[in-house]
Amino acid sequence: MGKVYLKIAAVYFTLGVLMGITMGIIQDYRFASIHAHTNLLGWVSMALFGIIYHLYPAAAKSKLAKTQFWLHNIGLPLMTGAIVFEVVTGSLASLPVAIAGSVAVVLGVILFMINIFKYVGKES
Ligand code: HEM
Ligand code: HEM
Numbered sequence: 001m002g003k004v005y006l007k008i009a010a011v012y013f014t015l016g017v018l019m020g021i022t023m024g025i026i027q028d029y030r031f032a033s034i035h036a037h038t039n040l041l042g043w044v045s046m047a048l049f050g051i052i053y054h055l056y057p058a059a060a061k062s063k064l065a066k067t068q069f070w071l072h073n074i075g076l077p078l079m080t081g082a083i084v085f086e087v088v089t090g091s092l093a094s095l096p097v098a099i100a101g102s103v104a105v106v107l108g109v110i111l112f113m114i115n116i117f118k119y120v121g122k123e124s
């Protein structure tokens with residue numbers, strides 16, 4: 001679980017900085033919010049999940065961790081993808097997808113919190 005998170009985090013980091021440098025070069029900041037969340041929910045949060053699950057293997061093995069993994073990894077691309085669509089087309093048609101993706105991420109964060117409370121400190 002920890003290793004997969006670190007690999008996915010590294011991919012989001014690469015995408016995030018490529019997006020940042022592209023915005024700077026072409027001087028178009030419409031994607032700043034997508035860049036910010038790609039870096040913060042993709043790179044920073046997932047790198048933290050990876051390190052935390054490496055430190056606390058009992059938490060990494062739980063059903064809560066697995067469910068949160070999928071909520072985060074399905075929710076984040078839906079959330080960012082839908083906002084890219086909104087920025088590019090100027091249409092709010094993808095708003096429900098952005099909301100569904102965001103809700104999935106938030107639900108995952110709640111499961112992460114429960115997982116941390118349940119298993120951290122219970123290492124043998
Ligand atoms: C080579 C790496 C990066 C480049 C070239 C870059 C570039 C940029 C640019 C051009 C903006 C828009 C600034 C504006 O709207 O005035 C921006 C915004 C932002 N970046 Fe980056 N960025 C990089 C890496 C990162 C990383 C690693 C993070 C987080 C871990 C990050 C977080 C943010 C945030 C939160 C904003 C939004 C700031 C705001 O709305 O005021 N960036 N970045
Ligand atoms: C499901 C989770 C999240 C949702 C739905 C969300 C939503 C939002 C929204 C709607 C904005 C305003 C965007 C704008 O003004 O264009 C925003 C801004 C921001 N959020 Fe989040 N956020 C989430 C998670 C996070 C996390 C985990 C972090 C940091 C670790 C973060 C950092 C920021 C920052 C730095 C800004 C201001 C920069 C910008 O986007 O222009 N967000 N967020």
